[in-house]
Amino acid sequence: xxxxxxxxxxxxxxxxxxxxxxxxxxxxxxxxxxxxxxxxxxxxxxxxxxxxxxxxxxxxxxxxxxxxxxxxxxxxxxxxxxxxxxxxxxxxxxxxxxxxxxxxxxxxxxxxxxxxxxxxxxxxxxxxxxxxxxxxxxxxxxxxxxxxxxxxxxxxxxxxxxxxxxxxxxxxxxxxxxxxxxxxxxxxxxxxxxxxxxxxxxxxxxxxxxxxxxxxxxxxxxxxxxxxxxxxxxxxxxxxxxxxxxxxxxxxxxxxxxxxxxxxxxxxxxxxxxxxxxxxxxxxxxxxxxxxxxxxxxxxxxxxxxxxxxxxxxxxxxxxxxxxxxxxxxxxxxxxxxxxxxxxxxxxxxxxxxxxxxxxxxxxxxxxxxxxxxxxxxxxxxxxxxxxxxxxxxxxxxxxxxxxxxxxxxxxxxxxxxxxxxxxxxxxxxxxxxxxxxxxxxxxxxxxxxxxxxxxxxxx
Numbered sequence: 011x012x013x014x015x016x017x018x019x020x021x022x023x024x025x026x027x028x029x030x031x032x033x034x035x036x037x038x039x040x041x042x043x044x045x046x047x048x049x050x051x052x053x054x055x056x057x058x059x060x061x062x063x064x065x066x067x068x069x070x071x072x073x074x075x076x077x078x079x080x081x082x083x084x085x086x087x088x089x090x091x092x093x094x095x096x097x098x099x100x101x102x103x104x105x106x107x108x109x110x111x112x113x114x115x116x117x118x119x120x121x122x123x124x125x126x127x128x129x130x131x132x133x134x135x136x137x138x139x140x141x142x143x144x145x146x147x148x149x150x151x152x153x154x155x156x157x158x159x160x161x162x163x164x165x166x167x168x169x170x171x172x173x174x175x176x177x178x179x180x181x182x183x184x185x186x187x188x189x190x191x192x193x194x195x196x197x198x199x200x201x202x203x204x205x206x207x208x209x210x211x212x213x214x215x216x217x218x219x220x221x222x223x224x225x226x227x228x229x230x231x232x233x234x235x236x237x238x239x240x241x242x243x244x245x246x247x248x249x250x251x252x253x254x255x256x257x258x259x260x261x262x263x264x265x266x267x268x269x270x271x272x273x274x275x276x277x278x279x280x281x282x283x284x285x286x287x288x289x290x291x292x293x294x295x296x297x298x299x300x301x302x303x304x305x306x307x308x309x310x311x312x313x314x315x316x317x318x319x320x321x322x323x324x325x326x327x328x329x330x331x332x333x334x335x336x337x338x339x340x341x342x343x344x345x346x347x348x349x350x351x352x353x354x355x356x357x358x359x360x361x362x363x364x365x366x367x368x369x370x371x372x373x374x375x376x377x378x379x380x381x382x383x384x385x386x387x388x389x390x391x392x393x394x395x396x397x398x399x400x401x402x403x404x405x406x407x408x409x410x411x412x413x414x415x416x417x418x419x420x421x422x423x424x425x426x427x428x429x430x431x432x433x434x435x436x437x438x439x440x441x442x443x444x445x446x447x448x449x450x451x452x453x454x455x456x457x458x459x460x461x462x463x464x465x466x467x468x469x470x
């Protein structure tokens with residue numbers, strides 16, 4: 011493939027990550043703020059999509075279809091803020107690079123524990139040594155996949171050695187790394203597993219559960235073009251590895267994803283820019299799952315990615331990614347045709363700010379479509395401004411913010427980054443709703459008036 015076109019900007023860790031497309035490829039200019047720690051959820055229900063944390067990804071650089079690319083709000087930050095960003099950038103790259111060593115340490119401990127068994131007990135586990143060897147081989151495959159992701163980061167930091175991973179041994183690559191904790195390594199493992207959800211045939215069920223209701227609502231309510239003939243513009247904050255905004259672009263809309271996590275941004279850049287064919291790579295996402303495995307073969311199961319070619323878009327499509335904090339990157343300019351949120355709104359410290367921001371982004375008559383649970387990421391942290399609303403309270407706040415409910419469905423079963431072969435399955439009972447910003451502004455709508463509008467809208 012041709013190399014990715016990118017510009018170096020004044021602060022490598024504080025550049026706008028804008029992606030627009032030409033011939034099915036995206037130009038990625040990275041931006042990311044220091045990522046504040048979120049809850050260290052177990053993998054079976056860990057969804058990391060965004061955070062209401064400050065972001066410094068506001069230096070806009072040129073990209074294709076410049077008239078369609080959102081213009082992030084310009085902000086000025088101190089040297090200490092920028093240094094924090096650079097340090098976070100280094101930490102994320104170090105976590106990816108540490109993957110092999112981290113996995114090998116765990117496998118080594120398993121081997122040590124096996125050898126510590128009595129000979130009688132070892133004889134009862136004749137296949138375990140071969141299984142541990144297979145885990146090492148699968149780890150190597152995953153590590154090569156990770157190195158490909160890192161090789162495609164459009165730039166390295168100033169004064170940092172260029173990433174010449176192929177010329178170094180795995181041991182050499184980790185000798186000078188800063189310490190990486192279990193929190194960072196969990197995110198690397200989660201990122202690998204996100205490829206299953208967003209870009210594999212095995213993830214089709216999860217995408218059907220989570221994405222199809224949203225895509226169907228967009229088809230139902232949002233015309234491809236407005237009265238002036240311009241293409242409808244849709245924003246998907248918390249876009250992860252980019253499959254949902256990619257699907258919206260494939261439907262013919264101008265589609266932009268927004269993501270906060272550098273882990274996800276590195277990976278989405280790779281799959282969207284560097285995977286030109288279906289099933290280009292095989293990964294082994296479940297080798298780190300120690301519990302609830304039915305068989306060794308299940309733990310060693312390989313997954314082919316991507317399930318489709320990300321370049322399979324029409325020649326005139328417009329699709330992009332913007333990095334940074336959702337609340338800071340986008341102006342409340344009232345120009346968007348729709349905002350689509352999936353497993354996202356519970357990432358807010360103050361969910362009311364998300365509601366207000368979405369309302370301000372939308373033009374009059376535009377739509378907000380949401381699907382997801384309410385697993386509040388900051389629920390156990392004593393921080394000022396954190397709000398954990400019930401769905402009833404959330405719905406009332408949405409109505410009082412000016413939205414009109416068009417559709418609402420509860421108890422939608424949704425899996426999230428689940429291992430289909432595992433003995434354990436966690437399933438969310440998600441809420442779906444479709445809301446509309448009125449054509450005429452009136453945020454002081456009474457509950458009775460809103461209920462009447464809701465009844466009328468659902469009759470059509």
